[in-house]
Amino acid sequence: MPRITAVPATEAGPFLKLFYRVARKRFGAVPEPMAIAAHHGKLLRASVIHELLVEKAAATLPVSVRELAVYRTATQLGCSWCVDFGTMLQRLDGLDIERLKKIDDYASSPAYTEQERLAIAYADAMTATPTSVTDEQTAELEREFGRKGLLELTYLIALENQRGRMNSALGITDQGFTSGDACRVPMP
Structure with a gap:
């Protein structure tokens, strides 16, 4: 059990609800590390943007x-x-x-x-x-x-x-x- 609970969808603001919807569609569930990081909205946004940029940039290796x-x-x-x-x-x-x-x-x-x-x-x-x-x-x-x-x-x-x-x-x-x-x- 995580040491910090995830932010439930019922308590999510508009950005977080959008993120949860996209994550569910893409992965079948909201990744728990992100739902926990949602307690710190600015770090969550930075993390999501970073992950997306890395995903696009990492194309050199097989x-x-x-x-x-x-x-x-x-x-x-x-x-x-x-x-x-x-x-x-x-x-x-x-x-x-x-x-x-x-x-x-x-x-x-x-x-x-x-x-x-x-x-x-x-x-x-x-x-x-x-x-x-x-x-x-x-x-x-x-x-x-x-x-x-x-x-x-x-x-x-x-x-x-x-x-x-x-x-x-x-x-x-x-x-x-x-x-x-x-x-x-x-x-x-």
Whole structure:
């Protein structure tokens, strides 16, 4: 149970009601982190605008590379909400979510490409405390994805670290975006 309750639709102003309607249409439910952030309207607006801008800007890397790096970050942080939501996003993007069950074995699993392995290893290194990214690792990523791709990957992993740590601090857990046996992926 979250440490702060979500703002119910009955108490929402016009902007928040619009946001809730759009979120329900797009995701099937209002994401709980946003409904909780609604207690601070200005930060909620900033967050929504930021997420939309990042979604549009992050188009350099292959979708599977982006999504797997973000998903891996969520699993490393233990953010069950992020794992739940990220699994749903991958399913909606048409990606194979069955292979997420093998993500702990990414280095040797044939379910992952070399590009995906590099991105997952980078997510691990960035999410470790202290960060364990090496010069060699960033040089290899830049050769593989270009400077723009490296910056995109770094930004997305850093952003997921922010999301996951905020959700954990507020006690926000999985919301059921991947409910049902067909698409439920357990936390590694």
